[in-house]
Amino acid sequence: MPSRKIRVLIAKPGLDGHDRGAKVIARALRDAGMEVIYTGLRQTPEMIVEAALQEDVDVVGLSILSGAHMVLVPRILELLRAAGLEDVKVIVGGIIPEEDSAALRAAGVAEIYGPGASMATIVADIERFVQAPAERP
Amino acid sequence: MTTLVSQLLAGDRRALARLLSAIEDETPQAQEALAALYPHTGRAALIGVTGAPGTGKSSLVSALARFYRARGQTVGIIAVDPTSPFSGGAILGDRIRMVDLAGDPGIFIRSMATRGSLGGLARATADAIRALDAAGYDIILIETVGAGQSEVDIAYEAQTTLVVEAPGLGDDVQAIKAGILEIADILVVNKSDRPDALNTVRTLQAMLDLGAERPPRRWHHGQLLPAAARPAEARPDGWQTPIIQTIATDGTGVAELAAAIDRHRDYLQRSGQLADRERTRLEAELAHRLRDALLDRLLQQIDPGGLQALIARLVRRELDPASAVDYLLSNR
Incomplete structure (x- = not known):
């Protein structure tokens, strides 16, 4: 039977080469029945937003371990808005200091996950975001 | 959906992306849009x-x-x-x-x-x-x-x-x-x-x-x-x-x-094979869609309890699958 599938883009912006976390998340979301578009390492903000648009995803998950999150994440949020994708939820995984977390949330990030965040929590959060979707024009 | 169709024809990539999702989710809106797009x-x-x-x-x-x-x-x-x-x-x-x-x-x-x-x-x-x-x-x-x-x-x-x-x-x-x-x-x-x-x-x-x-x-x-x-x-x-x-x-x-x-x-x-292949493909697609539609319609007419009972008989080896189909088609 046809049904609405949750689609999630998992991307690694920036220059660090540690993609194990991103792959673990991708696998966990797949096992939760979601369709995960995995784009690989060293994505620019422009590439991520273009992929989010073409793939019509509900959620963009960013894995950042380089410390450049205060540059990359606001840029991605800005480009998403410019592309008319303000209803796409953005979640961030990585090592994000507390004060930066507050700033990123204020800028529009839906959730931030540090080391040890449980997969069950992430899955439940995404399901919650999609069940209460922004009105589609 | 009509705005989606006109946006798509005007080159709007977001409209295309959304229609592709609707197609994958098999929504009625997708069918409507595809009907409008077919001549294009x-x-x-x-x-x-x-x-x-x-x-x-x-x-x-x-x-x-x-x-x-x-x-x-x-x-x-x-x-x-x-x-x-x-x-x-x-x-x-x-x-x-x-x-x-x-x-x-x-x-x-x-x-x-x-x-x-x-x-x-x-x-x-x-x-x-x-x-x-x-x-x-x-x-x-x-x-x-x-x-x-x-x-x-x-x-x-x-x-x-x-x-x-x-x-x-x-x-x-x-x-x-x-x-x-x-x-x-x-x-x-x-x-x-x-x-x-x-x-x-x-x-x-x-x-x-x-x-x-x-x-x-x-x-x-x-x-x-x-x-x-x-x-x-x-x-x-x-x-x-x-x-x-x-x-x-x-x-x-x-x-x-x-x-x-x-x-x-x-x-x-x-x-002439390009036209030939297209015709054969559309013929196959029509048969395929007809089969799906008839199956859906038939399943709506069959009492779910009766269907389960029939499956139980298959499991017990009292009835074979082909005879079960004959039974379903003759006893609706």
């Missing part, structure tokens, strides 16, 4: 790319897309990956090999999960192709899941089917088995910088030589039949499947491959 379809060149996992399909698609863009054509890409039979989820990773296509507005890439379909494509692939076609992309490249020996649906959907091989996979008996090699309009030996590439080419060439005597064929109800029913004079010499060597990662052989694809399209047009 039938213009794009449809090129299928299939082959075993790891032969380099995604890299080859990426290299071909760059070639067509340099030639001034726009390119839509549909990349299919498998859905997990257990969770219903999927990891769609074909974009990893297509990163150098990013930032080009003349390219649109969409990843699709098979969602339970077994033929190497997704159920919604045919309609997704139509959406890209209506959106005006000149070339549509369709990449199947990593295919084994029987995922041959692509030969229906594409006008030209590339079967990608890589050195070191299988032996010459694999090559003469029925299935995927038979659907190739063009055989590609990718990763041809590997030392055993020439062996692969020779094996494939030997396989083609074995089949050289076969008569022209046509599609009929999912099978290739000899085209004996057609008047022989209406058909020029049969297509000779070429073998093209490529190294997708550095572009070697890609121009030759594109030239072979052009020759094949030209052959299809000259021989």
